[in-house]
Amino acid sequence: MTTTVIVGGVAGGMSTAARLRRRDEEMEIIVLEASGHVSFANCGLPYHVSGVIPERQSLLLQTPESLRARFNLDVRVNTRATAIDRAAKTVTTDTGETIAYDHLVLSPGATPVIPPIPGIERALHLRTVEDVDVINAALTPEVKSVAIIGGGFIGLEMAENLRHRDLEVTIIERAPQIMAPLDEEMAAIVEKHLAGHGVQVLTGADTETIADDTLELTDGRTIPADLVIASIGVRPASELAAEAGLEVGEHGGIKVDEQQRTSDPAIFALGDAAEKADAVSGEDTLVPLAQTANRHGRLVADVITGRDVRRTTTLGTAIVGLFGLAAASVGWNERRARAAGKNIRVIHVHPADHAGYYPGAETLHLKLVVDADTDAILGAQGVGMAGVDKRIDVIATAMRGGLNATDLADLELAYAPQFGSAKDPVNFLGYVNDNMVAGERTVQWHELEETVADGWTLIDVRTPGEFAKSTIPGAVNIPVDEMRERVEELRGNRALVFCRVGLRGHVAVTLLEHHGVEAANLDGGFMTWEYAPHDQG
Amino acid sequence: MTTTVIVGGVAGGMSTAARLRRRDEEMEIIVLEASGHVSFANCGLPYHVSGVIPERQSLLLQTPESLRARFNLDVRVNTRATAIDRAAKTVTTDTGETIAYDHLVLSPGATPVIPPIPGIERALHLRTVEDVDVINAALTPEVKSVAIIGGGFIGLEMAENLRHRDLEVTIIERAPQIMAPLDEEMAAIVEKHLAGHGVQVLTGADTETIADDTLELTDGRTIPADLVIASIGVRPASELAAEAGLEVGEHGGIKVDEQQRTSDPAIFALGDAAEKADAVSGEDTLVPLAQTANRHGRLVADVITGRDVRRTTTLGTAIVGLFGLAAASVGWNERRARAAGKNIRVIHVHPADHAGYYPGAETLHLKLVVDADTDAILGAQGVGMAGVDKRIDVIATAMRGGLNATDLADLELAYAPQFGSAKDPVNFLGYVNDNMVAGERTVQWHELEETVADGWTLIDVRTPGEFAKSTIPGAVNIPVDEMRERVEELRGNRALVFCRVGLRGHVAVTLLEHHGVEAANLDGGFMTWEYAPHDQG
Structure with missing residues (x-):
């Protein structure tokens, strides 16, 4: 009989343990969990703060007793592994035990990053069930305001749930935008939505000091903060591995091979503590997601x-859900692709999540980043009130299946008017990409200024009514349906056209080009431009 | 300058016309549409009967005038093409014109099948905006009951919308089940849901006569029917093509090549009138779907x-939406795969659409049909109140990308508790498939009886409480959490185990096999068995 010791009893560790038992009835399986609970619903924790998930019990999916009964597991909570003796093949714990193993599996997760800010010891964190208990206990009736340092997924989820408790909530994010996986013009949609629900979002904001009931920013602003939550991010809990001499990767995660084996063949690592292989580049990366941990x-x-x-x-x-809005991403964003020096195509579309003639359709903001040299999909982002998760999942599946961007046009997605459109938003991305492959030129929102400076004439091809309401400064209005008659007005010009979302712009561009007028379409139209951060004057 | 004549101005025809203009500004493009409207929302028609889509206008996406303005199209409604002279390259219309073409595109759609039932002339149909007008006009206050002949997509959608008008609705379906794309145990879930919303569903029911205000079945039953709607199905409108000597396929659709070209190189066909190539077998087939028409x-x-x-x-x-329930399919069902002689694996799962600990989770019934020889995904079906469209779209994309069933386990789908689970329902299908690849035996609901007759012992591994409420006749209760202690009770037996959905059954099977007891798991558990049509003892 062999013994496997597993360090960490949440997503990855517990998946390993249960599967081991299903594969081997004889093996001794010991799980060491530092917190008081195993197999808890860590992605549900923020929702217990608001009472959206009212019962604490429902976060606790398994107990040591239930795991003993079903899988004959030896689960030890409140037990931290403190050292590994690789030569002796033993693990020592803070409860004073030394446990021999044949195989050791390290799945200790990640540790919240604690920034060196004066007063940071007052900040609370959210990783475990105990952390939720601490936050809930701290939310006394006297607490009126909460400052959240960090605009990542957990910080944003906490913001929503604290707003549900009618607290004044401020998010302080050092970067120019929240939600790093999104590009800035997509994150801006989320920021606007949060503001609409009473969350104050401060980007480009740096905390100088955490005072008694405020938080002082480096720019001199004072933020009310009866309570402070720090969710700057996490780093892999790789200390135990490093101290045992196991190789640690450049991102600080435990280095593993394709079988999750560390530099010691008897020791495996997985979950937030281990490095992964990026699907786009193949390089090592960190992806702290529960599903990846389970699979591994x-x-x-x-x-x-x-x-x-x-x-x-x-x-x-x-993906993250915020006051009914979903924001999701897969693969690389434009920022990362440009930083890597890729030659890319970028596509923004804003279709309805389902047929516009059926009630309840919501605008879906989708962005696709394509390798222009190979037509490979590098990544996608979606923001909207409905249907975001579906489209990102479809694109994630397309990427896994090696489909290229043009193939998205041919995907056969289930259509009835409640669920989609005869041309699904994902098909649309494929169509636009195909048009670009065939030579159609588009201009990104961040290229508009320099394109106009370069002498292009900015043409708003929407209706006079739309134009009168609001347009891009400097634009001339020639509605698409008049373009055929008025094409001579543009003779000799280079026309940068735009409509609301890009569709009429595409029609106008093809028409102008056929008539010998050089033309380009503003990708994503007025809508992408309007959401994007820029000087609107 | 060349001329393209397009016969049919709805999905396929209008997609052709608009794209032609974007590709060629000079071409003369003439669209002949037999009905009074082009480019109407045919998938929305049933919802105008109930008023879910209140404005008739919102079904009319384009008009001849709007299409003239934007795309310079010559659109002629109420104009039916009556003959093609291929030698002269002309089309004759019922308005007395003869129009010369360089290219002819046939997209006339499909025609409702009219069964030879006495009184059938009283039955109404639903294909066009005019048909909706006729139905709405016929729904006078005197009409209390409607019989719908045919339990396909349109018949079911009509049933829902007529129930919204508080009418007594009966669906008469000749086959043993409604919704032919589903297998019977999946269709049964839909039938139960319809019954719960007051729709009487009669399967295996054949209409003998349509009388004045009733409908007489061959088994002697009389169904109240102030109004009768026939939606038996459609057949390709290929007469015009056939009369012109164009090749018609074995399914009655116009035969086309990979470029939608008919046997005459100047003539193309697409949409419901044309045959398609089946993705699984490569053989010709008929698929009357708007999205396919648009793509083509x-x-x-x-x-x-x-x-x-x-x-x-x-x-x-x-996909179809019925009183909030979605039922969807892609590829082949089990019936078709077995008829084709395929060696298959069949998997049923019933997970929640999103994390069970987050409010609002709904049971999602998913079925996967896999080629056991190649691990290729042959098809999938889904039924449930939430998340069905997403999972079917993901599987459709996986099929298009050539992913096999085991690959579904590794798909990275967007997870937050509102949207899915750390192990998504699609991942689950992949996991179950992987277990079967590794040798785990499962038994289908329709194989249960013969397996028990063959001497297998039926074991309910759910809790005593679940067992007491309802179980499969003949089952013995050994809860999974007691199995390890009680395994000797089964020594020498072959154990056919089941739980609620199959998960605990899987754990029990692995345990029993490790202890030397031959075991198999009832696929989909008690839930699939309970929904499936069978003699419940």
């Missing part, structure tokens, strides 16, 4: 029990 | 204007 847990159990399986690379598909 | 319209325009593009095969992804 199953894989590690298979490998330990003698099945020769390999991990796939990691796309990092992620 | 774009393709035909590209080919006519000199772009060498090819169609992809057709998966036939489809």
Whole structure:
């Protein structure tokens, strides 16, 4: 009989343990969990703060007792592994035990990053069930305001849930935008939505000091903060591995091979503590997501029990729900693709999530980033009140299946008017990409200024009514339906056209080009431009 | 200057026309539409009967005038093409014109099948805006009951919308089930849901006569029917093509090549009137779906204007929404796969559409049909109140991308508790498939009886409480959490185990097999068995 010791009993560790037992009835399986709970719903924690998930019990999916009964697991909570003796093949715990292993699986998760700000010891964090208990206890009736340092997924989810408790909530984000996986013009849609729900979002804001009931920014502003929550991010909990001499990757995660094996063949690592292989570049990366941890847990159990399986690379598909709005991403964003020096095509569309003639249609903001040299999909982002998760999942699946951007036009997605359109938003991305492959030129919102400066004439092809309401400064109005008659007005010009979302602009561009007028379409139209951060004067 | 004549101005025809103009500003483009409207929202028609879509106007997406203004199209409504002279390259219309073409595009759609039932002339149909007007006019206050002949998509949608008008609605379906794309145990879920919303569903029911205010079945039953709607199905409107000597396929659709070209190189066909290539077998098939028509319209325009593009095969992804329930399918069902002699794996799962600990989770019934020889996904079906469209779209995309069933386990789908689970329902299908690839045996609901007759012991591994409420006749209760202690009770038996949905059954099977007891899991558990049509003892 062999023994496997698993350090960490949440997503990855517990997936490993349960799968190990299903694969091997004899093996001794010991799980060491530092917190008081195993297999808890960590992605549900913020929702217990608001009472959206009212019962604390419903966050606790398993107990040591239930796991003993079903899987004959030896689960030890409140037990931290403190050292590994690789030569002796033993783990020492803070409860004073030394446990021998044949295989060791490290799934200790990640640790909140604690910035060196004076007063930071007052800030609370959210990783465990105990953390939620601390936050709920701290939310006394005297607490009226909360400052959240960090505009990532957990910080934003906390903002929503604290607003549900009628607190004054401020998010302080050092970067120029919240939600790093999104590009700035997509994050801006989320920021506007949060503001509409009473969350004050401060970007480009740096905390100087945390005072007694305020938070002082470096720019001199004072933010009310009866309570402070720090969610700057996490770093892999790789200390135990590093101290045991296991190789740690450049991102600080435990380095593993395709079978999640560390530099010691008897030791595996997975979850937030381990590095992953990026699906786009193949390079090592960090992706702290529960689903990846679960998949790798199953894989590690298979490998330990003698099945020769390999991990796939990691796309990092992620989503957050905020006051009914969903914001999701997969793969690389434009910022990352440009930083990597890729030659890219970028496409923004704003279709309805389902047929516009059926009640309840909501605008869906989708962005696709394409490798212009290979037509490979590099990544996608979506923001909207409905249908975002579906489209990002479809694109994630297309990426996994090696479909290229033009193939998106041919995807057959289930259509009835409640669910989509005969041309689904994802098909639309494929159509626009195909038009660009065929030579149509588009201009990005951040290229508009320099394009106009370069002598292009800015043409608003929407109706006079739309034009009168609001347009891009400097634009001339020639409605698309008059373009055929008025094309001579543009003779000799280079026309940068735009409509509301890009569709009429596309029609206008093809028409102008056929008539010998050089033309380009503002990608995503007025809507992308209007959301994007820029000097609107 | 060349001329393209397009017969049919709804989905496929209008997509062709608009794309042709974007590709060629000079071409003369003439669209002949037999009904009074072009480019109308045919998938929205049933919802105007109930008033869910209150404005008739919102069904009319374009008019001949708007299409003239934007695309310089010559659109002629109420104009039916009556003959093609292929030698002269002309089309004759019922308005007395003869129009010369360089290219002819046939997109006339499909025609409702009219069964030879006495009294059928009283039955109404639903294909066009005019048909909706006729139905709405017929729904006088005196009409209390409606019989719908045919339990396909349109018949079911009509049933819902007529129930919204508080009418007594009966669906008469000749087959043993409604919704032919689904297998019977999946269709049964839909039938139960319809019954719960007051729709009487009669399957295996054949209409003998349509009388004045009733409908007489061959089994002697009389169904109240102040109004009768026939939606038995459609057949391709291929007469015009056939009369012109164009090749018609074995399914009655116009035969086309990969570029939608008919046996006459100057004539193209697409949409419901044309045959498609099935994605699973590659054989000709009929798929009357708007999205396919749109895609092929774009393709035909590209080919006519000199772009060498090819169609992809057709998966036939489809969905219907009924009183909040969605039922969807892609590819082949089990019935079709078995009829084709495929060696298949069949998987049923019933997970929640999103994390169970987050409010509002709904049960999602998913079925996967896999080629056991190649692990290729042959098809999938989904039924549920939430998340069905997403999962079917993901599987459709996986099929298009050539992913196999085991790959579904590794898909990275966007997870937050509102949207899914750390192990998404689609991942689950992949996990179950992987277990079967590794040798785990499952039994289908329709194989249960013969398996028990063959001497297998039926074991309910749910809790005593669940067992007491309802179980499969003949089952013995050994809860999964007691199995390890009680395994000796089963020594020498072959154990057919089941739980609620299959998950605990899987754990029990692995445990029993490790202890030397031959075991198999009832696929989909008690839930699939309970929904399935069978003699419940």
